[in-house]
Amino acid sequence: MNDQLLHHHTLKVSCSSCSLRELCLPVGLNRDEMSQLDAVIRQSRRLKRGEYLFRSGEGFRSLYAVRTGFFKTCVASQDGREQVTGFQMSGELMGLDGISANVHGCDAIALEDSEVCELPFNRMESLGREIPSLQHHFFRLMSREIVRDQNVMLLLGNMKAEERLAAFLLNLSGRLASRGFAANDFILRMSREEIGSFLGLKLETVSRTLSKFAQQGWISVDHKHIKLDQPDSLKTLVSGCSQAHSH
Amino acid sequence: MNDQLLHHHTLKVSCSSCSLRELCLPVGLNRDEMSQLDAVIRQSRRLKRGEYLFRSGEGFRSLYAVRTGFFKTCVASQDGREQVTGFQMSGELMGLDGISANVHGCDAIALEDSEVCELPFNRMESLGREIPSLQHHFFRLMSREIVRDQNVMLLLGNMKAEERLAAFLLNLSGRLASRGFAANDFILRMSREEIGSFLGLKLETVSRTLSKFAQQGWISVDHKHIKLDQPDSLKTLVSGCSQAHSH
DNA sequence: CGGGTCTTTGAAGATAGTCAATTTAGGTGG
DNA sequence: CCACCTAAATTGACTATCTTCAAAGACCCG
Numbered sequence: 001m002n003d004q005l006l007h008h009h010t011l012k013v014s015c016s017s018c019s020l021r022e023l024c025l026p027v028g029l030n031r032d033e034m035s036q037l038d039a040v041i042r043q044s045r046r047l048k049r050g051e052y053l054f055r056s057g058e059g060f061r062s063l064y065a066v067r068t069g070f071f072k073t074c075v076a077s078q079d080g081r082e083q084v085t086g087f088q089m090s091g092e093l094m095g096l097d098g099i100s101a102n103v104h105g106c107d108a109i110a111l112e113d114s115e116v117c118e119l120p121f122n123r124m125e126s127l128g129r130e131i132p133s134l135q136h137h138f139f140r141l142m143s144r145e146i147v148r149d150q151n152v153m154l155l156l157g158n159m160k161a162e163e164r165l166a167a168f169l170l171n172l173s174g175r176l177a178s179r180g181f182a183a184n185d186f187i188l189r190m191s192r193e194e195i196g197s198f199l200g201l202k203l204e205t206v207s208r209t210l211s212k213f214a215q216q217g218w219i220s221v222d223h224k225h226i227k228l229d230q231p232d233s234l235k236t237l238v239s240g241c242s243q244a245h246s247h
Numbered sequence: 248m249n250d251q252l253l254h255h256h257t258l259k260v261s262c263s264s265c266s267l268r269e270l271c272l273p274v275g276l277n278r279d280e281m282s283q284l285d286a287v288i289r290q291s292r293r294l295k296r297g298e299y300l301f302r303s304g305e306g307f308r309s310l311y312a313v314r315t316g317f318f319k320t321c322v323a324s325q326d327g328r329e330q331v332t333g334f335q336m337s338g339e340l341m342g343l344d345g346i347s348a349n350v351h352g353c354d355a356i357a358l359e360d361s362e363v364c365e366l367p368f369n370r371m372e373s374l375g376r377e378i379p380s381l382q383h384h385f386f387r388l389m390s391r392e393i394v395r396d397q398n399v400m401l402l403l404g405n406m407k408a409e410e411r412l413a414a415f416l417l418n419l420s421g422r423l424a425s426r427g428f429a430a431n432d433f434i435l436r437m438s439r440e441e442i443g444s445f446l447g448l449k450l451e452t453v454s455r456t457l458s459k460f461a462q463q464g465w466i467s468v469d470h471k472h473i474k475l476d477q478p479d480s481l482k483t484l485v486s487g488c489s490q491a492h493s494h
Numbered sequence: 495c496g497g498g499t500c501t502t503t504g505a506a507g508a509t510a511g512t513c514a515a516t517t518t519a520g521g522t523g524g
Numbered sequence: 525c526c527a528c529c530t531a532a533a534t535t536g537a538c539t540a541t542c543t544t545c546a547a548a549g550a551c552c553c554g
Binding site for chain 1: 322324325326328329330332343344345346347348352353372373375376379382383385386387388389390391392393394396397398399400401403404405444445446447486
């Protein structure tokens with residue numbers, strides 16, 4: 001029965017014991033506030049690779065925080081063209097765009113087997129009224145998303161293919177590093193086509209540009225396995241452009 | 248002295264009597280709540296054409312709502328490249344990107360003589376805790392900005408020059424129409440270069456594309472004066488792409 | 495009215511896209 | 525465990541779109 005209790009513990013979500021608490025929502029909450037938050041957050045949901053967490057047009061009820069795994073979000077135009085608007089890793093939120101119209105504005109798709117926490121928005125909103133620091137952090141998270149989007153606009157509007165890809169790799173690197181992973185040796189969770197969609201490039205251009213970087217000795221490319229051998233060279237390339245921080 | 252009183256009235260901001268109250272912040276508030284909001288909002292500030300409302304890097308204290316006039320917001324990269332991230336007209340908010348780091352993340356510049364309301368963020372935040380519908384509306388406004396940004400990404404990532412410009416003109420048209428202005432006959436407040444910066448194009452491309460549209464009889468261009476003669480042709484051009492609503 | 499900025503237009507050039515062929519990887523089932 | 529099959533990635537050749545460079549013309553503010 002102790003076993004069952006333990007089992008229960010691993011299933012039940014708890015912000016207070018979550019390893020992501022410094023990155024995710026409960027930043028700066030005290031113990032009481034944290035347990036109030038725990039009470040609101042729904043048990044985590046598991047998704048297999050390729051599964052949709054939500055789709056554009058579906059009713060909006062909850063935000064989702066990535067616990068483990070990797071997601072992409074994308075908006076689709078009527079004629080089928082798809083724009084990847086971001087890649088989300090652990091501790092990052094999805095669904096903020098759904099608040100405005102009470103309907104999700106993008107698709108969220110797991111790029112590997114993943115797990116998310118569900119945050120019912122109504123309850124988060126009322127909890128925010130009771131815990132000012134939570135409300136404030138919420139505003140900050142939404143604002144951070146706006147800043148991120150502005151930087152993507154800068155990337156898409158002003159940068160050349162090489163600069164875009166360099167900025168992308170450095171951005172991934174930094175986000176992985178801040179989660180305790182190796183900054184200069186990682187696996188891409190997304191395809192060349194998905195990278196291209198995010199960066200406003202065709203998949204062939206992504207592939208060619210990666211090859212070019214590798215040829216110059218800046219990176220090593222073994223399919224999805226990327227090593228940044230000379231990150232500073234990449235930084236020089238994007239220098240002048242404020243890096244597009246994805247989160 | 249009656250004169251002075253009147254004068255005072257025109258200076259003092261009042262959401263409850265503002266013609267923009269259906270577009271701007273106080274959507275859905277009752278009379279009491281509206282007057283609480285009035286108490287928080289600072290007297291409006293006037294800016295001349297070209298003047299900065301705030302600059303990237305400045306400390307963030309307030310959001311600003313456009314009362315009259317027209318603004319652009321832009322982020323600049325270190326090497327001087329500039330990306331216009333949006334154009335704001337009456338009833339639209341600026342400064343949301345400053346919340347995340349307590350520092351403004353972009354420049355806001357008046358494109359014509361303009362007037363803004365200042366919304367001290369701290370006080371808006373605490374007022375939100377007292378007026379749930381205000382808090383909710385605030386979240387919705389921030390979410391709307393995220394949706395707008397996603398649509399700009401789609402525009403920059405997926406659309407050709409003609410499609411971008413058509414989407415831009417239709418977007419302006421719609422926003423003007425919702426403010427009671429003519430939808431198909433308006434003055435551009437921004438230069439070709441600023442349009443280009445927003446759309447990820449060079450000013451020459453903007454100019455050429457406008458000429459092309461005019462040559463086809465879709466629009467009339469007299470410098471900054473634009474008439475949409477065949478808006479449906481423009482819509483056909485962008486059809487398939489969800490239009491990039493700027494607000 | 496005049497200097498300077500903004501705009502238009504042309505011609506040449508560069509970057510990224512398209513089309514296509516080949517290779518490789520990863521998953522499935524015998 | 526291996527062979528197969530489908531999907532992804534690489535690479536090349538060619539093309540389209542947009543940019544760059546340049547020059548001339550128009551407007552606007554002071």
